[in-house]
Amino acid sequence: MVGDARSVGKGWAGRRAEERDGPETSAVHGPCATSASPVATPRRPADALPAELRPFIGHLPHADLQAAARRARRLGVGADEVLVAQGMVDDAEATGLLAAHLGLAVAATDDAATPPDAPTAEAVLRTGVCIEAPDGARPRFTLAARGRDVRRLVRALRRDPGLAGRMRLAVPGAFRRAVMAATGPALAEAAVARLPARDPLKSAATLDPKRVLGRIALVVGLPLALLLALAPEQGVLAVQALLSLVFLGWVSLRLASCAYDPPADPPPTLDDRQLPVYSLLVPLYREALSVPHLVAALGALDYPPEKLDIKLVVEADDGETRAAIAALGLPPHMEEVPVPAIGPRTKPKALAVALAAARGSFVAIYDAEDLPGAGPVAPGAGGFPAGRAERRLRAGPACRR
Numbered sequence: 001m002v003g004d005a006r007s008v009g010k011g012w013a014g015r016r017a018e019e020r021d022g023p024e025t026s027a028v029h030g031p032c033a034t035s036a037s038p039v040a041t042p043r044r045p046a047d048a049l050p051a052e053l054r055p056f057i058g059h060l061p062h063a064d065l066q067a068a069a070r071r072a073r074r075l076g077v078g079a080d081e082v083l084v085a086q087g088m089v090d091d092a093e094a095t096g097l098l099a100a101h102l103g104l105a106v107a108a109t110d111d112a113a114t115p116p117d118a119p120t121a122e123a124v125l126r127t128g129v130c131i132e133a134p135d136g137a138r139p140r141f142t143l144a145a146r147g148r149d150v151r152r153l154v155r156a157l158r159r160d161p162g163l164a165g166r167m168r169l170a171v172p173g174a175f176r177r178a179v180m181a182a183t184g185p186a187l188a189e190a191a192v193a194r195l196p197a198r199d200p201l202k203s204a205a206t207l208d209p210k211r212v213l214g215r216i217a218l219v220v221g222l223p224l225a226l227l228l229a230l231a232p233e234q235g236v237l238a239v240q241a242l243l244s245l246v247f248l249g250w251v252s253l254r255l256a257s258c259a260y261d262p263p264a265d266p267p268p269t270l271d272d273r274q275l276p277v278y279s280l281l282v283p284l285y286r287e288a289l290s291v292p293h294l295v296a297a298l299g300a301l302d303y304p305p306e307k308l309d310i311k312l313v314v315e316a317d318d319g320e321t322r323a324a325i326a327a328l329g330l331p332p333h334m335e336e337v338p339v340p341a342i343g344p345r346t347k348p349k350a351l352a353v354a355l356a357a358a359r360g361s362f363v364a365i366y367d368a369e370d371l372p373g374a375g376p377v378a379p380g381a382g383g384f385p386a387g388r389a390e391r392r393l394r395a396g397p398a399c400r401r
Helices: 003-006 012-021 051-056 061-073 079-083 091-102 118-127 150-161 163-168 174-198 207-228 232-259 291-299 318-330 347-354 386-394
Strands: 128-132 140-143 165-169 279-282 309-317 334-339 364-365
Touching: 003 291, 003 334, 051 061, 051 079, 051 091, 051 150, 061 079, 061 091, 079 091, 079 386, 091 150, 091 165, 118 128, 118 174, 150 364, 163 165, 174 309, 174 334, 174 347, 207 232, 232 386, 279 347, 291 334, 309 318, 309 347, 318 334
Parallel strands: 140 165, 279 309, 279 364, 309 334
Antiparallel strands: 128 140
């Protein structure tokens, strides 16, 4: 798992060594200026590390912690998120070290969170906090804390040390999986019912097939029948002419698309700190053969993995596709989201279920047939190298949450 995660973070080992030896000269993640002097850069005191890194002191080389802190400042994320995304530690180990550092318990996977209904489950997935309030007792908290949430947690424990007895930590990935497993059917049913309730005119569930067929018969069938009854030869010619025009228009559109040269995407305009967190939702159904190539292409995206949240959305009973995903060993910023087999089996329903677990500010969708390419770096553009799909991620959102 660690090897896979390190392969996703492009040039991390090299950048880590460069950051240890000397400062960067540019926001571009390419060559950095290194010190010509053989004298090592003096270490800062441990207190200079952000709060989320202090649990790792003594467990990871200090130079790696400093490099993670510098990368976190450049990206505007938590430094422990950098360690997890780059494979320096795994999710469970990071949570265990944080819990030991703060004197908190770690929630078991099977009882990390049990929200009572779909709205509560969506709130728990969004915030990473589950509150249990037994009758007559003070509330207890289960937190999937990472990044800057750790700093807020540390401040809260300093203000009220008694919170430690009513608080436990959960591994973020296991926490999300536990919530989805416990409330998946409720989330799926809510996803099916949400659009018809909010905007029935946009939902296919409100269509009456008999009424639709009746309108088609009145608008098209009745005039056509009258024409064929009154003038059979002219009616046949009219139908042939109409079908020919439709076919000619379709062919013309395809030929025009072959000759169309799309304009170049604008160069990236955001530096690394301003880059948003993107959730990429990838619906898969009976796509086992596509999984290895798709995951490899998604893993090669030249976008900070700390700011990518990739969900492989599969039907819970699609054993072949799920086995193909399990065989790969996904990097930390990718995870499988099984969708309960509740009808209708449509992509919109599956995506609506997965959206509840998405943590990005913006959402983009890839199909199983899509193979996004990393692409070359734009000269002078700054930041991470970006191909067409990745430049869109940097330049503007696909869909704001």
